[in-house]
């Protein structure tokens with residue numbers, strides 16, 4: 385082990401952290417810290433916000449998912465004139481793959497005892513605020529937004545997002561950002577991280593994707609005002625030729641659905 389790598393043991397597993405980088409590892413699965421740890425005179429230091437908001441929830445990874453009324457709102461990204469990302473393979477669009485993923489996931493969750501609602505079940509435009517209102521109206525216990533990713537060629541793999549805790553820098557930014565803000569969904573910080581990691585791990589196991597880690601963002605409108613645990617999954621890059629081929633196959637999209645469902649048993 386390199387001298388800048390250190391471990392923290394918990395009753396349910398091990399964190400592997402590296403001085404100077406925000407990418408960390410929990411039982412073999414990646415997540416992103418708010419602050420890079422440092423080693424001073426041989427002693428590792430981890431920021432207290434990372435201890436509270438990242439390490440503490442994950443060390444309770446075996447606790448059950450909050451089920452409450454047993455209602456999940458699934459949110460297939462985009463719709464209508466908003467196609468989302470276009471596949472590198474041709475005229476295939478994120479909005480259609482996301483809807484298919486949600487439709488496959490719904491019966492799998494229902495078989496596991498959840499009531500499931502979709503923010504759209506067709507190619508209609510839905511405002512971001514309306515997606516949040518649907519979850520509010522249904523008093524949903526969980527909100528899961530389904531997307532596929534875009535980037536310059538080369539990027540591939542699974543990313544799962546939840547809201548950045550107050551005081552912490554985000555993993556993904558869309559411009560300058562104030563860190564010291566408490567947004568409504570920050571009341572769910574603990575459950576958000578727990579849910580994100582649980583779903584992320586299950587997807588890696590079921591679909592065998594490259595791991596780009598659980599990440600934090602503050603700009604995502606479907607997450608930040610939610611009054612329930614809420615995550616956004618980027619189920620692979622349709623701008624990567626190999627991953628786009630996988631995503632184009634119904635068998636693979638069924639694996640993506642099964643990966644989420646298994647996390648919520």
Ligand SMILES: [Zn+2]
Pocket residue numbers: 461462468469478531532
């Ligand atoms: Zn999207």
